[in-house]
Amino acid sequence: MIKAVLYIHVLSATAWVGGSLLLFALGILLRDRDAQKSVYAHLGPIYGYFETFWLTLLWITGLTMFFHFGIDEAMAHAPGSHLASLMHTKLMMVGVITVLTAIHMYIAFKTHTAERTPLEHLVSRGSSMLIFLLNLVIVWYAIGIRDLL
Template identity: 60%
Template sequence: MVNVVLYIHILAATAWIGGSLLLFALGILLKGKEAQAQTYEYLGPIYGYFETFWLVVLIATGGFLFVHFNLISVLTLDINESTLGYMMSNKLFYVGTITVLTIIHMRIALKTHKGNRTTLQKIVSRASSMLIFFLNLVVLWYAMQLRHILS
């Protein structure tokens, strides 16, 4: 059972990060505002639901693995004395940050789909998207470090 949950967790991480890499690449490679607008108009909603699904799966499977391996006790360790506690605390912080940023980004995207965004909405939407992208890579790095420590 635990191996299946771990497999699903890794699959979800692959889908989540892979999706963000795809949109990041599209943002760089698509030339012209019109091409970007058309692509995001059609791809955006599909991508949003796809990514939300995988984020929920990541959080659910990660929570299961966290409890199963009794990693709650790790959070009570002094982070200055425990590499595992330090890594786990940081990973959870960044996962929480990504989740909040995703909620903010999705609210703006759903509210303004096929409509105009205010300057503030554009800034917050783009900034949250970029932060999510880079924090995904940070969380991946922490996951690799934790896997190394726990193996």
């Protein structure tokens, strides 16, 4: 049973991180501004729902394994252990990307058919860049946790 949960977790991670890699690549490789605007206008909302779905699954399956493997107890009774510190950092990073995703989506939906202010532009760009970079680090931490279980 827990193997199926891990399977869904890893599948969700590939979809969540893969989606962000694709959009990052589009942002760099699609230089034509009109084409980029049009692609983002059509893809944006679908991408938003797609990513929210997989991030929700990551939380559900991640927390299921978290309690199944007793990581909650390890963190409570041995907070200085390697496992506890890796999990603590991973949870902090996932918490940050969840908040950033909510901010990013709020701006994206609010300004979908309207012009963005310079501040909205900066926050939107900055949050997606941070989410992208943190994703790469989270996968590294996930492997470290797996090694210890």
